[in-house]
Amino acid sequence: MSEEKLPKRSENFSEWYNQVILRAEMADYSPVRGCMVVRPYGWALWENIQKSLDARFKATGHVNAAFPLFIPMSFLEKEKEHVEGFSPELAVVTHGGGQQLEEPLVVRPTSETIIGHMYAKWIKSYRDLPVLINQWANVVRWEMRTRLFLRTLEFYWQEGHTAHATHAEAEEETLKILDLYTDFAINDAAIPVLPGQKTDKEKFAGALRSYTIEAMMGDTRALQSGTSHNLGQNFAKAFDIRYLDQTNQLQHCWTTSWGVSTRLIGAIIMTHGDDQGLLLPPKLAPIQVVIVPIYRNDEQRALVMPYVEQVRQQLSAFRVQVDDRQELTPGFKYNDWELRGVPLRLEIGSKDVEKHSVMAARRDIPGKEGKTILPMDNIATGVGDLLQTIQDALLERARVFRDANIHQPNDYLALQEVVQNGWAFSWWCGSRECEDKIQEETKATIRCVPLEQPGGEGQCVCCGKPASKKAYFARAY
Amino acid sequence: MSEEKLPKRSENFSEWYNQVILRAEMADYSPVRGCMVVRPYGWALWENIQKSLDARFKATGHVNAAFPLFIPMSFLEKEKEHVEGFSPELAVVTHGGGQQLEEPLVVRPTSETIIGHMYAKWIKSYRDLPVLINQWANVVRWEMRTRLFLRTLEFYWQEGHTAHATHAEAEEETLKILDLYTDFAINDAAIPVLPGQKTDKEKFAGALRSYTIEAMMGDTRALQSGTSHNLGQNFAKAFDIRYLDQTNQLQHCWTTSWGVSTRLIGAIIMTHGDDQGLLLPPKLAPIQVVIVPIYRNDEQRALVMPYVEQVRQQLSAFRVQVDDRQELTPGFKYNDWELRGVPLRLEIGSKDVEKHSVMAARRDIPGKEGKTILPMDNIATGVGDLLQTIQDALLERARVFRDANIHQPNDYLALQEVVQNGWAFSWWCGSRECEDKIQEETKATIRCVPLEQPGGEGQCVCCGKPASKKAYFARAY
């Protein structure tokens, strides 16, 4: 751990973000511009995110597979909007085995095209549908301005790709996944995301409709945290994905795609972190409980350590680490584990051994207020309850912060003001002109049009014309 | 499932191998030459392999991380043997974001160089050692002749990279991993691998010493199934990975690397498969038990299906699939699941319901011989025992086959004969000349020099000079 003080989150959010990632050893810069190294602590968090999502995918009938990293350039060109959307961001392999390739290969920025090609080969009949495949993969987009976890040349994600017999089934899948992402974000990551539909301007290149979960970061900026796309028949027509229906007619499939990425790690950091560093939600934290033994001499140590070991064994259902580094003081260790965002710390000294208890310190409440004495009897229950309390408290705190920073301006002047430091939830007439104007003049984009609307009608916050829907406007990462 | 008959394994092993993979839907060819698509059934097998290995890595103190896909070309050039070994096989990215890159980027063929660069940054003191990191990743080697799972341009693997304070610790790690791989192969994949050391000719490009587990496939050819390398200080010197020791002296680290890949899937197929198709070891099989309900009419179906559901619930500890496809006959289903290598089939008809039992059919023993009646009481125990019996039987059968095909020729003529259709375990003088000559004249290479030797001395099978070690010679994949 570095001796220098962490920049204050309230004073320099951006620098705080970078420093906390580097110092907590979540990730590091790599020698290749814009690529990151995800260090073991960061990867352990990603593995927990993966486990949590993968279980949800499998419970809803999805299976995993792996499609090639390389895609022929010609494949991307088959869907017009898709190639326009991704062309500027491509990494291209031109040489292999010492020879120039006849056709350059693109390093996948996303896999609709190559998966579409395979689906066309595999799908013959309505009996083959639906196809519900996901892959956990690395993808590459040649971004010019990069940020650790938020926007890197290479990143890690899952991409689901499904094929259905009807538009209705594809739409149902798209929304089912939107719900699944929302459930994960709220219940596991403690991020109170707002789900909704993307505007045509903001939708995925090649989609009929895109849905998104949008999160408010600690500086009030928005972060798109997961997307689910109804691709209509666009890719099915481009790649000839067809099936024989029950009346023996050849039909094009309806496809979807959906993904979340290591960006979620950035979302967790920027939602829950504070001036002390990270604060990880217990359900996903690589270390849920750190035990710091306290002793002044060998005699105390001989008393404390066997007790620590007992506690550790009682807590085998949790992810526990004992910090017995003898060259460091307890105070240094407290700071270190606070920086790393471990949600619960147990302090165990000789007095605790005598009293047959441990001192528990919550990461989310500093100082005495966050301390509780837990009796050794039933300590697993006590720890489990405290972790759940912390999980709930993180979500509640983020929800209060989010709601306090969402305003409902009715006129354009107020909107311009509000989005400098928060979100606007305002009526929008649905026109691209208003959307463009607001973005140009305020840098705020429409994050989403929520599916649940207040109802009724209003006047567009920009042009004043009649509007039937409200949208979230915010500056975004 | 295709209607055409599978080629016979004994008549055309190579075509049998390809067909069984395609028909069992383990993998498929991709539109990019030499790249494969791992289909859900194949990927589920890989996920089980991953889980099994990952648990072993974590139990021995290793952690996972992720390093970039792209490596600057100059990095590979820092270790002389390494660049010579990998140069002919590189895929090179020359363009990104529409611009030509100043320095071409290599798509990682393996990650010693970029990980070495990061370790140099992270490791400062003896307190930072050992570093024990693994990554699960895709890698690319521009192979000219490819085979599904065995040799593809892109493949999936894990690569462990560790750094230590001393040569002894690095060697200990290298051998610990060799043991771990051996244990996995024998106990989970039921492949009786032979561990040993690679010759200098066959070792990893840049290693001090390479160890390997070598497996005999069903056609008696050898398959290198996992390797563990003691890299000495070669990469530490090339990348300046140094630490301050306890006396404040700057020392170079000693590093190791080790990996197994999706090749293991090929090994499992070629070790256990037969004329009916795949035969998957129960510990790794994506589906351990398939239940086929048998009925002739709706009345019987109404009797059988609730019972099938009861059985399924009793077997919740296993990976079970109920095949209730109504358009297919039981006989078709038996063939289908035999092709897919499901180790145990339960047949349930109305008579079984009456008798309160099920008919279990082992995949490894065809016909009546492999059938057992399992009582419904304690069915989970009965199924668990049978799966373990099959697991043991697969290993034993492979061991018997292996031992029957390892010969111990003492002279060169006999060796030439033997390696046409088996392995030779013979004395070797240790010279590169004899190794080269045998390879040129018989296509057999030294697979490994086992760590456990018979002792004593002999005469080199090639030149007749004194030899202190025996080696395995075989033609290999």
Ligand SMILES: [Zn+2]
């Ligand atoms: Zn308007």
Ligand SMILES: [Zn+2]
């Ligand atoms: Zn010799």
